[in-house]
Amino acid sequence: MAKLPDFEAMAIFAKVVEQRSFASAAQDLALSKATVSKAVSRLEERLGTRLFNRTSRRLALTDDGQRLSERAIRLLADGEEAETEALAQSVVPRGLVRFAVPMTFGVKKIAPLLPAFLEQYPEVSIDLHLSDATVDLIGEGFDLALRIARLPDSSLIARRLCAIPRYTVAAPSYLKRYGRPTHPMHLAEHKCFGYAYLATAGVWHYTNAAGEQASVRPAGQLRVNNGEAVLPAVIAGLGIADLPDFIIGDAIASGQVEVILKGWTQAEGAMHLVMPPGGPRPARVEVLADFLVRELVKGRKGRAAQA
CATH class of the missing domain: 3.40.190.290 (D-Maltodextrin-Binding Protein; domain 2)
Known part of the structure; x- marks a missing residue:
């Protein structure tokens, strides 16, 4: 089996080229100078060529180092950009939420709530799946679901919202x-x-x-x-x-x-909000879950007060 490229060493090499110094690259990456030096040496050994000519006062790229540096710098930039976008997704609610809900409850109780949520979070979209059948959250790729039943033990994360007489x-x-x-x-x-x-x-x-x-x-x-x-x-x-x-x-x-x-x-059954195990969950899922908990529990308390 082919080995994966040494992306870490490649990124460290690109940072050294960018900073024109092992010490400056180490400081920028919050690594020791020895770690940076070993990563570059590891890359040189893997490629079978020298990447830098080093003296006590000067650091210069070899011809092979110059050719590799262009791609390494681009690789580092792409990685930083991808990480920035992923972090933004996890902080700012954005993207698609796949949400499974029992048919009648979804039409009568969930659909009327969604306009307020979508207005509050304009960068979040919802794929609302309406069916009384129990969906496989993990196998079918759902982010969360409402279930009205006595839940059996499972690995799903479940939050009981209220009783359903x-x-x-x-x-x-x-x-x-x-x-x-x-x-x-x-x-x-x-x-x-x-x-x-x-x-x-x-x-x-x-x-x-x-x-x-x-x-x-x-x-x-x-x-x-x-x-x-x-x-x-x-x-x-x-x-x-x-x-x-x-x-x-x-x-x-x-x-x-x-x-x-x-x-x-x-x-008596109960209404549960269920989600696949693991985390942390994307912000788009968290804000919808919090919104549903707040609105459904509030609605149930309001009906109890009127009774």
Whole structure:
């Protein structure tokens, strides 16, 4: 396997040429004079030629040194420029952020926040991926994601933002026609709508205040991969659904649907901001994460105060 060029020695050589002195180059690089001298000697040995003619009073490039110096100086300048640009990227929020969000929550809650963020950070752009499917942040190259669930243990960095209540609901017309279930096990006798990305594979788990637990695998005519898609069928009185409050809250408030099984609750999920492990993260990712935490937590506190 071919060895990589000795870029460090090349850059030190270029700095010596630029400063016309080993001592001055060492001072500029915050290195010892011996380290600078060894780097140049290492480069000469690798190339099999002398680069400088040195006396106690004078330092002069050889012909080979003169030819190499032009490229070495250009290499040093390119490296310094690349490092400067990278440092600027890490300090000034700039560039693309790939952000994955559940479909309905993204449309209802995240999209309305983005104009204020984009106005505040005009050099940041966002690739917003809307899907209820769980994306592979690392494998698919996402910078961050929102997940509404009980997160399993993983290497991802996760920050819990707030709880997401869920309600089991039915339209008044459905309850009038088929009766009101009073125990989770009664759901097996009812028409229920399924959700494709349920963490427990189609099983609804309930607990009451006494600690009693019940699990049921409901069935019905409709199964969806986005919770909002089931709303028309629920409101039309065709079945029962279990949905988060950001989807069903307005329909509950308007009386289009009613909460049933009030003495029972499904395990409450939570909203998490998740990011790949490692760091430091680019400024563009940090400012978006901080913005989301601030706005979503503030919004949740505002709704709690109104309740």
